[in-house]
Amino acid sequence: VELASLAPSAFNLQPWRLIAVRSPEGRERLWRLAQQQPKVLEAPVTLIVVGDRGAWQGDNPAWGELAAMLGGAEAVKPYLAMAEALYGATTERRIKFAESNAALLAMSVVYAARCFGVEGHFMSGIDFAGIKQEFALDEDEEVVMLLALGYAEGGKVLYPRRKRQSYDELVEEV
Numbered sequence: 195v196e197l198a199s200l201a202p203s204a205f206n207l208q209p210w211r212l213i214a215v216r217s218p219e220g221r222e223r224l225w226r227l228a229q230q231q232p233k234v235l236e237a238p239v240t241l242i243v244v245g246d247r248g249a250w251q252g253d254n255p256a257w258g259e260l261a262a263m264l265g266g267a268e269a270v271k272p273y274l275a276m277a278e279a280l281y282g283a284t285t286e287r288r289i290k291f292a293e294s295n296a297a298l299l300a301m302s303v304v305y306a307a308r309c310f311g312v313e314g315h316f317m318s319g320i321d322f323a324g325i326k327q328e329f330a331l332d333e334d335e336e337v338v339m340l341l342a343l344g345y346a347e348g349g350k351v352l353y354p355r356r357k358r359q360s361y362d363e364l365v366e367e368v
C-alpha cells in the first residue's frame with residue numbers, strides 16, 4: 195500500500211482511502227453485499243477502494259502542505275479556485291475526480307502487490323450503496339470498487355487470459 199500510495203492524483207489531493215476488510219466477520223458482511231462472490235471469503239483481505247468527491251475542498255491537508263512548499267496560504271488560493279472549478283463544480287466532475295484518481299491507486303496496489311507475489315482481483319459486481327452504509331462511509335465518500343488480495347492457491351487452474359484489443363483497435367492516432 196505504501197508503494198501504491200505513490201500513485202499520482204490531481205493537485206496531489208489523494209481523494210481516496212482504503213478499508214482493509216480482514217476479519218472473518220467483516221469479510222462475511224462484505225461478501226453478502228458483493229453478490230456472494232467466493233473470493234471475498236477466500237482471500238485473506240479485500241480492500242474497499244473509497245473515493246472522496248469532496249477532497250478538492252480547502253480542508254484537505256494537501257493544500258496546507260502545498261502552502262508550506264509555496265511559502266504561504268495566499269499562493270495556494272489560485273490553485274484552490276482552479277480545483278473547485280475543475281473537480282467541484284458539478285456532480286459529474288466530483289464523481290469523475292473521485293473515481294479516476296482512486297482507480298489509479300487501486301491499479302497501483304495490484305502492480306505493487308505483484309512485486310511481492312500477491313495476486314489482486316477487482317470487483318464492481320457489488321452493492322455500492324449497501325457497502326457505503328454497512329461500512330459507514332461519509333456522505334461525500336463512495337465505493338469505487340473492491341480489490342481482493344492474496345496468494346494464488348497452487349494447483350488451481352485459472353481461466354485463460356481473455357483476448358485484448360490490438361494496438362490498431364485500441365488507438366486512434368490523430
Ligand SMILES: Cc1cc2nc3c(=O)[nH]c(=O)nc-3n(C[C@H](O)[C@H](O)[C@H](O)COP(=O)(O)O)c2cc1C
Nearest residue numbers: 231315316317318319320339340353354355356357
Ligand atoms: C473495475 C472492475 C470490476 C470487475 N468486477 C468483477 C466482479 O465483480 N467479479 C469478477 O469475477 N470479476 C470482475 N472483474 C474482473 C474482470 O472480469 C477481468 O479483469 C476481465 O474479465 C479480464 O480478465 P483477466 O483480468 O483475468 O485477464 C472486474 C474487473 C475490473 C477492472
